[in-house]
Amino acid sequence: MEALGIDLELKPDDIAARGNFCTVDTEGIITDRRAGRIPTEKSTKLCRSLNNIAVDGAEISVLPVKEHRFVLILRGEALSPELADSDPQQVGLAPEKVEALSPQAQKTARIANEFVFQARSLLQGEGPANMVLLRGFSRRPDIPPIPEIYRLQPAAIAIYPMYRGLARLVGMHVLPGGESITEQLNSLHRYYADYDFFFVHFKSTDARGEDGDFRAKVQAIEELDNALPSLLSLDPEALIITGDHSTPATLAMHSWHPVPFMLKSKWCRPDDVTEFSERACLAGGMGRFPATEIMPLAMANALKLDKFGA
Numbered sequence: 001m002e003a004l005g006i007d008l009e010l011k012p013d014d015i016a017a018r019g020n021f022c023t024v025d026t027e028g029i030i031t032d033r034r035a036g037r038i039p040t041e042k043s044t045k046l047c048r049s050l051n052n053i054a055v056d057g058a059e060i061s062v063l064p065v066k067e068h069r070f071v072l073i074l075r076g077e078a079l080s081p082e083l084a085d086s087d088p089q090q091v092g093l094a095p096e097k098v099e100a101l102s103p104q105a106q107k108t109a110r111i112a113n114e115f116v117f118q119a120r121s122l123l124q125g126e127g128p129a130n131m132v133l134l135r136g137f138s139r140r141p142d143i144p145p146i147p148e149i150y151r152l153q154p155a156a157i158a159i160y161p162m163y164r165g166l167a168r169l170v171g172m173h174v175l176p177g178g179e180s181i182t183e184q185l186n187s188l189h190r191y192y193a194d195y196d197f198f199f200v201h202f203k204s205t206d207a208r209g210e211d212g213d214f215r216a217k218v219q220a221i222e223e224l225d226n227a228l229p230s231l232l233s234l235d236p237e238a239l240i241i242t243g244d245h246s247t248p249a250t251l252a253m254h255s256w257h258p259v260p261f262m263l264k265s266k267w268c269r270p271d272d273v274t275e276f277s278e279r280a281c282l283a284g285g286m287g288r289f290p291a292t293e294i295m296p297l298a299m300a301n302a303l304k305l306d307k308f309g310a
Contacts, residue, residue, distance in 0.1 A: 036068075
């Protein structure tokens with residue numbers, strides 16, 4: 001796990017949860033799930049305050065991630081990740097109580113709810129970040145690393161700490177990348193000869209979609225478009241451009257819509273699609289398919305497989 005550049009080795013029994021600083025009104029109703037995307041410097045200060053919270057039954061650590069996000073770590077005996085989220089995922093509602101999803105999780109639910117209660121007390125007057133939301137309680141998963149499965153030497157270039165942490169979790173070497181797509185691609189050029197798989201993550205389109213800011217999302221897409229010549233100049237054997245989910249600015253949230261997918265390689269059979277958008281990709285020759293097929297397609301189009309299929 002990585003939080004603001006801090007590597008944290010989770011023990012097998014530790015429980016981790018994603019946290020948001022949020023804004024609630026005087027009635028306790030959420031008015032902004034991301035507290036205006038407060039500066040990371042502000043959330044770092046707030047996390048130091050929350051680290052003073054003490055609850056019987058667990059050692060508590062609160063680590064800043066970026067902007068409004070933080071990580072909550074619970075360490076103790078007989079803890080369980082089988083908990084419901086406190087984040088209702090929309091404004092206009094009050095934060096939920098953390099509910100135990102199994103009898104074994106009752107203790108952990110009590111600890112999580114006491115943490116939230118104390119956090120709200122500590123954050124009073126800290127507007128816009130005057131409350132916390134928790135979701136995704138889990139333990140460190142046991143995931144086979146990419147080098148073991150695909151026999152690749154993978155590297156990741158990502159701005160957001162969460163994605164650097166996920167990259168490490170699946171065996172990628174995390175490279176320095178800077179704060180812009182231009183700096184990320186400069187890093188790609190620098191290390192291109194040292195690895196044979198690269199994951200480059202561009203966060204701005206998702207963030208601007210979550211903010212409901214259509215114009216800013218368009219600008220983010222244009223920023224990526226303008227950087228593509230630098231990427232294409234490397235002439236990769238296979239290039240995939242896609243996302244992990246849709247985030248329409250009109251909804252200001254993640255959605256169920258199919259994610260556009262583009263694959264470029266010497267061995268592709270071109271279709272008639274001439275632009276990369278959700279609507280255009282509906283007419284693409286690859287149709288709709290599960291994300292689990294992406295890596296085999298990438299490997300096949302880079303001629304990294306002895307044989308594709310049976």
